[in-house]
Amino acid sequence: SAVISQKPSRDICQRGTSLTIQCQVDSQVTMMFWYRQQPGQSLTLIATANQGSEATYESGFVIDKFPISRPNLTFSTLTVSNMSPEDSSIYLCSVDFEGNGELFFGEGSRLTVL
Amino acid sequence: LAKTTQPISMDSYEGQEVNITCSHNNIATNDYITWYQQFPSQGPRFIIQGYKTKVTNEVASLFIPADRKSSTLSLPRVSLSDTAVYYCLVGGASGGSYIPTFGRGTSLIVHP
Numbered sequence: 001s002a003v004i005s006q007k008p009s010r011d012i013c014q015r016g017t018s019l020t021i022q023c024q025v026d027s028q029v030t031m032m033f034w035y036r037q038q039p040g041q042s043l044t045l046i047a048t049a050n051q052g053s054e055a056t057y058e059s060g061f062v063i064d065k066f067p068i069s070r071p072n073l074t075f076s077t078l079t080v081s082n083m084s085p086e087d088s089s090i091y092l093c094s095v096d097f098e099g100n101g102e103l104f105f106g107e108g109s110r111l112t113v114l
Numbered sequence: 115l116a117k118t119t120q121p122i123s124m125d126s127y128e129g130q131e132v133n134i135t136c137s138h139n140n141i142a143t144n145d146y147i148t149w150y151q152q153f154p155s156q157g158p159r160f161i162i163q164g165y166k167t168k169v170t171n172e173v174a175s176l177f178i179p180a181d182r183k184s185s186t187l188s189l190p191r192v193s194l195s196d197t198a199v200y201y202c203l204v205g206g207a208s209g210g211s212y213i214p215t216f217g218r219g220t221s222l223i224v225h226p
Contacts, residue, residue, distance in 0.1 A: 033214060042201070043158070043216040058213070092157050096214070101146040101205050103214055105157025 006093055006106035013083055013113050020079045021109045023093035028073035031096040034066075037108070038089045046091075049076040083113045118202050118217040127225050132189045134220050136202035139183045145204045145212075147178060147185045152199045152219070161200075162187070189222075197224045 003026040013019050023032070030051070035043040046066055047055040055068035070076045080087050090108040097104070119137040126132045138147070146165055150158035162169055164176040164185070175188040189196055201219040205212035 035216075042218050045213065045215055048213070090155075094157070094214070100163070101148045101203065101212065101214065102160050102163055103148075103150070103158070103203075104160070108155070108157050110155075 004093065004095060004104055004106040006091075006109050008109055009107065010110040011112070013111065015084055015113060017083055018079055018081045019083065019111060020077050021091050021093075021111075023076045023078070023106055025074045025095055027097070029095040029097050030073065031099055032070065032076050033094045033096075033103075034068060034076070034078045035092045035094060036089045037092060043092065046078070049078075049093075080111065083111075085113045087111065088113045117215075118204060120200075120202060120217060120220045122218060123221040123223070125223050125225065126192055128193055129191050132192050132196070132222060132224075134187045134189075134200055134202075134222070135184055136187070136217075137184045138202070138204045141182050141204050147176065147182075148203045149174070149176065149185075149187045150201045150203070152201065158201060158216075192222075192224045194224050194226065196222065198222060 005024045007022045032049040034046040037043045045058050046061045047057040049055050049068050049070040051070045051073055065081050067079045090110050092105050092108045094103045094105045146163055148163040149161045151161050152158040162174050162176045164178050166178050169176045177186040199219040199221050201216050
Protein backbone atom coordinates (compact mmCIF):
# COMPACT_ATOMS: atom_id res chain seq x y z
CA SER A 1 0.00 0.00 0.00
CA ALA A 2 1.04 3.60 -0.55
CA VAL A 3 2.96 5.52 2.06
CA ILE A 4 1.90 9.05 2.88
CA SER A 5 4.29 10.90 5.16
CA GLN A 6 3.53 14.12 6.94
CA LYS A 7 5.96 16.41 8.69
CA PRO A 8 5.94 17.57 11.40
CA SER A 9 3.84 15.02 13.28
CA ARG A 10 3.23 17.61 15.95
CA ASP A 11 4.34 21.10 16.89
CA ILE A 12 3.70 23.79 19.43
CA CYS A 13 3.74 27.29 18.03
CA GLN A 14 3.38 30.82 19.23
CA ARG A 15 0.53 33.07 18.24
CA GLY A 16 1.26 35.13 15.13
CA THR A 17 3.79 32.74 13.63
CA SER A 18 3.40 30.48 10.61
CA LEU A 19 3.98 26.76 10.19
CA THR A 20 4.42 24.75 7.01
CA ILE A 21 3.28 21.13 6.92
CA GLN A 22 4.69 18.78 4.33
CA CYS A 23 3.01 15.81 2.69
CA GLN A 24 5.09 13.31 0.72
CA VAL A 25 3.56 10.41 -1.20
CA ASP A 26 5.65 7.50 -2.40
CA SER A 27 3.95 7.39 -5.81
CA GLN A 28 2.45 9.90 -8.18
CA VAL A 29 -1.11 10.97 -7.54
CA THR A 30 -3.36 13.51 -9.20
CA MET A 31 -5.85 14.19 -6.45
CA MET A 32 -4.55 15.47 -3.12
CA PHE A 33 -6.55 17.13 -0.38
CA TRP A 34 -5.87 18.94 2.88
CA TYR A 35 -8.21 18.55 5.84
CA ARG A 36 -8.46 20.01 9.30
CA GLN A 37 -9.85 18.09 12.25
CA GLN A 38 -10.49 19.98 15.45
CA PRO A 39 -10.72 18.09 18.74
CA GLY A 40 -13.76 15.84 18.86
CA GLN A 41 -14.95 16.97 15.45
CA SER A 42 -15.20 15.52 11.98
CA LEU A 43 -12.80 16.32 9.15
CA THR A 44 -13.25 19.61 7.32
CA LEU A 45 -11.88 19.94 3.83
CA ILE A 46 -9.62 22.96 3.48
CA ALA A 47 -8.67 22.68 -0.16
CA THR A 48 -7.79 20.51 -3.11
CA ALA A 49 -4.10 20.82 -3.96
CA ASN A 50 -3.76 21.07 -7.72
CA GLN A 51 -0.47 20.25 -9.36
CA GLY A 52 0.91 23.21 -11.28
CA SER A 53 -1.92 25.57 -10.44
CA GLU A 54 -3.53 27.33 -7.51
CA ALA A 55 -5.32 25.22 -4.94
CA THR A 56 -9.11 25.12 -4.87
CA TYR A 57 -10.32 26.31 -1.47
CA GLU A 58 -13.54 25.41 0.28
CA SER A 59 -15.88 27.94 1.79
CA GLY A 60 -14.38 29.54 4.87
CA PHE A 61 -10.77 28.96 3.86
CA VAL A 62 -8.62 31.46 1.97
CA ILE A 63 -5.24 31.35 0.34
CA ASP A 64 -3.76 34.10 2.48
CA LYS A 65 -4.39 32.08 5.62
CA PHE A 66 -3.68 28.60 4.22
CA PRO A 67 -1.31 28.88 1.26
CA ILE A 68 -0.76 25.54 -0.46
CA SER A 69 1.98 24.45 -2.81
CA ARG A 70 1.90 21.44 -5.12
CA PRO A 71 5.11 21.48 -7.14
CA ASN A 72 4.78 17.89 -8.41
CA LEU A 73 2.60 14.80 -8.23
CA THR A 74 4.17 13.40 -5.06
CA PHE A 75 4.51 16.41 -2.76
CA SER A 76 2.48 19.24 -1.27
CA THR A 77 2.74 21.74 1.55
CA LEU A 78 0.13 23.52 3.62
CA THR A 79 1.09 26.64 5.53
CA VAL A 80 -0.97 27.87 8.45
CA SER A 81 -0.25 31.60 8.55
CA ASN A 82 -0.46 34.11 11.38
CA MET A 83 -1.63 31.43 13.75
CA SER A 84 -4.05 31.89 16.61
CA PRO A 85 -5.17 29.40 19.26
CA GLU A 86 -8.24 28.70 17.11
CA ASP A 87 -5.92 27.09 14.56
CA SER A 88 -4.99 24.38 17.05
CA SER A 89 -6.04 21.24 15.24
CA ILE A 90 -4.89 18.15 13.42
CA TYR A 91 -4.10 18.77 9.77
CA LEU A 92 -4.30 15.80 7.41
CA CYS A 93 -3.31 15.31 3.82
CA SER A 94 -5.18 12.77 1.76
CA VAL A 95 -4.85 11.33 -1.71
CA ASP A 96 -7.10 9.50 -4.13
CA PHE A 97 -4.93 7.45 -6.46
CA GLU A 98 -7.62 6.31 -8.86
CA GLY A 99 -10.17 9.12 -8.63
CA ASN A 100 -12.82 6.71 -7.37
CA GLY A 101 -13.41 8.03 -3.87
CA GLU A 102 -11.01 5.72 -2.06
CA LEU A 103 -8.97 8.10 0.05
CA PHE A 104 -5.68 7.39 1.76
CA PHE A 105 -4.55 9.58 4.63
CA GLY A 106 -1.34 10.60 6.25
CA GLU A 107 -1.01 10.26 10.00
CA GLY A 108 -1.73 13.93 10.51
CA SER A 109 0.11 16.90 11.96
CA ARG A 110 -1.07 17.97 15.40
CA LEU A 111 -0.69 21.71 15.83
CA THR A 112 -1.02 23.52 19.13
CA VAL A 113 -0.97 27.31 19.13
CA LEU A 114 -0.29 29.06 22.40
CA LEU B 115 -22.84 17.73 -3.08
CA ALA B 116 -24.47 14.65 -1.70
CA LYS B 117 -24.98 15.24 2.00
CA THR B 118 -24.80 12.27 4.35
CA THR B 119 -26.62 11.68 7.62
CA GLN B 120 -25.57 9.08 10.18
CA PRO B 121 -26.42 8.37 13.81
CA ILE B 122 -24.06 10.28 16.06
CA SER B 123 -23.27 7.33 18.28
CA MET B 124 -23.94 3.64 18.78
CA ASP B 125 -23.16 1.15 21.51
CA SER B 126 -22.61 -2.57 21.14
CA TYR B 127 -21.05 -5.53 22.89
CA GLU B 128 -18.29 -7.84 21.87
CA GLY B 129 -19.40 -10.57 19.49
CA GLN B 130 -22.47 -8.74 18.24
CA GLU B 131 -23.16 -7.64 14.69
CA VAL B 132 -23.30 -3.88 14.24
CA ASN B 133 -25.17 -2.14 11.45
CA ILE B 134 -24.59 1.55 10.79
CA THR B 135 -26.89 3.22 8.31
CA CYS B 136 -26.07 6.32 6.30
CA SER B 137 -28.64 8.39 4.42
CA HIS B 138 -27.64 10.12 1.18
CA ASN B 139 -30.87 11.16 -0.49
CA ASN B 140 -29.34 13.23 -3.27
CA ILE B 141 -26.64 10.82 -4.36
CA ALA B 142 -25.64 11.30 -7.99
CA THR B 143 -25.83 8.58 -10.59
CA ASN B 144 -22.07 8.10 -10.79
CA ASP B 145 -21.30 8.43 -7.08
CA TYR B 146 -19.68 5.63 -5.15
CA ILE B 147 -20.39 5.05 -1.45
CA THR B 148 -17.30 4.69 0.70
CA TRP B 149 -16.91 3.98 4.39
CA TYR B 150 -13.97 4.89 6.60
CA GLN B 151 -12.88 4.05 10.12
CA GLN B 152 -10.96 6.44 12.32
CA PHE B 153 -9.19 5.73 15.59
CA PRO B 154 -8.09 8.56 17.89
CA SER B 155 -4.93 10.33 16.74
CA GLN B 156 -4.94 8.56 13.37
CA GLY B 157 -6.12 9.44 9.89
CA PRO B 158 -9.25 7.72 8.58
CA ARG B 159 -8.77 4.29 7.07
CA PHE B 160 -10.71 2.91 4.11
CA ILE B 161 -13.06 0.05 5.02
CA ILE B 162 -15.24 -0.68 2.03
CA GLN B 163 -16.73 0.84 -1.09
CA GLY B 164 -19.73 0.02 -3.21
CA TYR B 165 -22.02 1.28 -5.91
CA LYS B 166 -25.11 -0.90 -5.60
CA THR B 167 -26.43 -4.13 -4.03
CA LYS B 168 -24.00 -5.79 -1.67
CA VAL B 169 -20.25 -5.74 -1.27
CA THR B 170 -18.30 -7.87 1.18
CA ASN B 171 -14.65 -7.96 2.13
CA GLU B 172 -12.68 -9.47 4.98
CA VAL B 173 -13.64 -6.64 7.32
CA ALA B 174 -17.25 -5.68 6.61
CA SER B 175 -20.25 -5.83 4.33
CA LEU B 176 -21.96 -2.93 2.64
CA PHE B 177 -25.63 -3.11 1.73
CA ILE B 178 -27.04 -0.64 -0.78
CA PRO B 179 -30.73 -0.70 -1.74
CA ALA B 180 -31.87 -0.24 -5.31
CA ASP B 181 -32.63 3.47 -4.92
CA ARG B 182 -29.14 4.05 -3.43
CA LYS B 183 -30.49 6.72 -1.09
CA SER B 184 -28.99 4.97 1.89
CA SER B 185 -26.38 2.39 2.72
CA THR B 186 -25.65 0.14 5.68
CA LEU B 187 -22.23 -0.83 6.92
CA SER B 188 -22.33 -4.19 8.67
CA LEU B 189 -19.55 -5.22 11.05
CA PRO B 190 -19.82 -8.90 12.02
CA ARG B 191 -18.92 -9.98 15.55
CA VAL B 192 -17.35 -6.73 16.73
CA SER B 193 -14.52 -6.64 19.21
CA LEU B 194 -13.24 -3.92 21.53
CA SER B 195 -10.78 -2.86 18.83
CA ASP B 196 -13.69 -1.87 16.58
CA THR B 197 -14.39 1.08 18.86
CA ALA B 198 -13.88 4.01 16.49
CA VAL B 199 -15.65 6.66 14.47
CA TYR B 200 -17.16 5.51 11.18
CA TYR B 201 -17.79 7.85 8.27
CA CYS B 202 -19.67 7.35 5.03
CA LEU B 203 -18.87 9.47 2.00
CA VAL B 204 -20.47 9.65 -1.40
CA GLY B 205 -18.77 10.78 -4.55
CA GLY B 206 -15.71 9.85 -6.51
CA ALA B 207 -17.34 9.38 -9.90
CA SER B 208 -14.78 7.66 -12.01
CA GLY B 209 -12.96 10.08 -14.27
CA GLY B 210 -14.63 13.12 -12.74
CA SER B 211 -13.72 15.60 -10.07
CA TYR B 212 -15.36 15.59 -6.71
CA ILE B 213 -15.12 17.15 -3.29
CA PRO B 214 -14.76 14.45 -0.61
CA THR B 215 -16.78 15.88 2.26
CA PHE B 216 -17.03 14.14 5.60
CA GLY B 217 -20.18 14.24 7.67
CA ARG B 218 -20.27 13.99 11.44
CA GLY B 219 -19.64 10.25 11.52
CA THR B 220 -20.87 7.61 13.93
CA SER B 221 -18.98 6.98 17.12
CA LEU B 222 -19.18 3.26 17.87
CA ILE B 223 -18.34 2.06 21.34
CA VAL B 224 -17.95 -1.67 21.85
CA HIS B 225 -18.35 -2.83 25.43
CA PRO B 226 -16.90 -6.01 26.99
